[in-house]
Amino acid sequence: MSDSETKTPYQVLARKYRPQNFDDLLGHDAMVRTLRNAFASGRIAHAWILTGVRGVGKTTTARIMARALNYETEDGIDQPTIDMEKPGIHCQAIAESRHPDVIEMDAASRTGVGDIRELIESVRYAPVQARYKVYIIDEVHMLSNSAFNALLKTLEEPPPHVKFIFATTEIRKLPVTVLSRTQRFDLRRFDQDTLADYLQGICEKENATVERDGLLMIARAAEGSVRDALSLLDQAIIQHATSGGEAVTAGDVQDMLGLADRSTSWNMLGAAMKGEAAEALKLFRRQYDAGADPVVILRDMLELVHLLTRVKAAGDEAASHGSAGTAEAVQAKGMADKFPMAGLTRAWSLLMKGLQEAQVAPDPAAAGEMTLIRLCYAADLPTPDEAVRMLTEGKVSGGGAAPQGAPSGGGSGGARAVSGGAVRQEAQPSSAPQANYRSAPKMEAANQTRLSSLKDLVALCSQNRDARLRHEIENFVRIVKFEPGVIDFHPAEGAPRNLAGRIAAKLKDWTGERWTVSINTREKGEDTLRHDRDSVVYAHPLFIAAREAFPEIPDENVRIKQISEDNTALTAGAGEEGEDLDDLPDLSDEVDPD
Incomplete structure (x- = not known):
């Protein structure tokens, strides 16, 4: 290894593989198409706003747009274009944030009206080297109301040599007066399969091997953010950096992220939905002992219930349109038919409540187990309308498949009915089935009537x-x-x-x-x-x-x-x-x- 290589500082993947032109951008085809048509026709706006979740490329896209506006080569190309096949005169300086005519401002640290007044004063002066002066304001929603008001006039009628590019993760916090003066581009988050494919390409360039399931875990943990995914991939590759090219397994990634085992989460959900409390608690404890956070376990189960409900409501195709990977989509299709819609929606409500409790409980593991126990007991309970109908028709059952050994009890009662204008009380025979104690609150609703006139x-x-x-x-x-x-x-x-x-x-x-x-x-x-x-x-x-x-x-x-x-x-x-x-x-x- 040469001395030059040893002295070169390591660059993290999120910076090393940052897109340098529009062709490198992942998943923003609609924005690229709009900009291409605008540049080709000369209908270039004076202000844009880029919005999206963290890590989807807002600042990177803003720098690429600044390069496109000021693209110029030594062999005679001197016009705005998004087709930048080779680096231009200003491209390197703009990409490194050191060009005098491309001013990047962090609104999170410069929120006051005084900072905006400095910007307005500098707008009057022509660019020093490039074609346009480009102002990139990151996290623009952090500006104060006074700062926004001071910027409005300049934003509406800037000099012809000035362009504004705003970036924000909180588009709803921007005044409508600012939104109406800009062209808006929404940069969407990436689905898991697309992000996993992108990470696979990075691994090949880095001569690293990570199992596909591990890449899917990283993509899921990144929640659609490319930057987060690259940072996690960087961390995963380091685990086996000195092991002679040994592959990073899904188990390694799971241990690194502290995630719940996805296959165990499927089995745990299945056991809970069938009322098998002992099995569900055993699987929960196994994941907890392996280092998984109870909050993460419950969040995983929520994702699975959501996936099953989508498949149940909209058919098998709904599985591939969400955040699930291909393998999970296949598993969801086979499992959705086993559970009724009422049971899935009730499981969602119980898990949401349990997740909130686990986040504030002094013992999150205990809160997670209590959530599973509730889910087991409520798995096959009838819905309120089903319970009323069953009680009215005398088909009172024990309340569903509760865990084994659950106590039950009930009492005699009657259902009132109206027939021919007269109200009568019908007493149930003593041999009638008794309702489980968990159905007792619904007994009053069963005293319903039959009205015909x-x-x-x-x-x-x-x-x-x-x-x-x-x-x-x-x-x-x-x-x-x-x-x-x-x-x-x-x-x-x-x-x-x-x-x-x-x-x-x-x-x-x-x-x-x-x-x-x-x-x-x-x-x-x-x-x-x-x-x-x-x-x-x-x-x-x-x-x-x-x-x-x-x-x-x-x-x-x-x-x-x-x-x-x-x-x-x-x-x-x-x-x-x-x-x-x-x-x-x-x-x-x-x-x-x-």
Whole structure:
């Protein structure tokens, strides 16, 4: 080895393989195409803004754009172009951030209006060497409001020899007045397979060997950032730098990153979703003892649940559109059919809650195990609507496949039903299956009703002692459509404005089911129940005789007083509501002839 080689300082991969032209940029084809057309047609903007997550190439792209704007060669090329086949006169200085006409400013450390005033003052002067003065402002969202306001006028009407290139990871923090004065390019993060392929090419150039699964782990840990991926690859290669070219295995990368074993995560999720608590806890402890962070383990399981849910909802093709690698996509396709959608969505909620707890718990491992235990117990629980339907139909089960040895218990109860306008209580026989204790909170929702007409609804109001709502339904509801779960009515004159919402809320409370109650102003609907009843009463011979006996009483002062066996219920309900019984509706469709 020569002395020159020993004296050359080592350059990390993230700097060594930084793109030098647009052809080297990875995955930004839309931006390159737009710039190519703009440069070719001479429609070059005066300001651009590059946004994206860390490490996707915002600053690197800004420097390449500065080179393209000032591209000039000794053999006669002297115009802006993105086709830079060989280095130009200014390219080396711009790439090394030492060109006098390309000013790079870090807005994170120079946030004040005074810094921007210095920039505005320098804008007036022509470039010293190059064609344009290019101002690259990194993390531009860090500027203060005063600094942004001071820059606006210059940004809108800069001198013809000035170009601005902004870079930011927080595009939402920029004022809209700045965004409207710039052309925006969104640099997207890279998927795992693309990033792994890129890292494979770097390994070949560095004469290093890293297993494909290890590269996928690095790409996954980088979360779409090329710079992060190259830094991790640099660290992985160093592990075997003196071992005579020995390959870096996936296990080496896993140990280096402190990651959970992905195959173990799949097995652990499968065990938890089947309710096998002992197996799930054993796999969790194995990963924890190997050095995996409990938070990382839970995050891995969240990714797998998300992948399975995507496949379940959108088919097998959804697996290849996410962040999963090819091998995981195949595994997800085979596993998604084993679990119901309700179970997967519930697992997502439990894991999200567990992840938050693990991040703040004094013992993250204990929080992780508690999350797995919850997941095992809840794996096959029915959804609320399924539980209500099962209880209503008498198909009460033990609540799903809970871990072995889980205690269970229950009690007798009944479901209320409405039939023919009368409410009755149906007691379950003592031999009926009992609900598991974990299903007990849903028992109240099972006391639901079967409603087939408006009279059934009125009867239900009486049963629940809501005299006010019954009065309003009888007097102001003109039914257009009444079906299970759907009520469509035309409000009579004087109806309360919130009547539909109150009916829907009460039905939800009383039946445990969601009802759609809507107002129809186009169709008049049937007569109100009060009108139908009064018509019968007015035609009764006893009523006609009474009117003839007292002709001096005006019609508006005539009140129909009804006597019914459920008057007691009305009196109790009215007392609780604070109602005057004389202002309440009648409780029976019959008139006592006596």
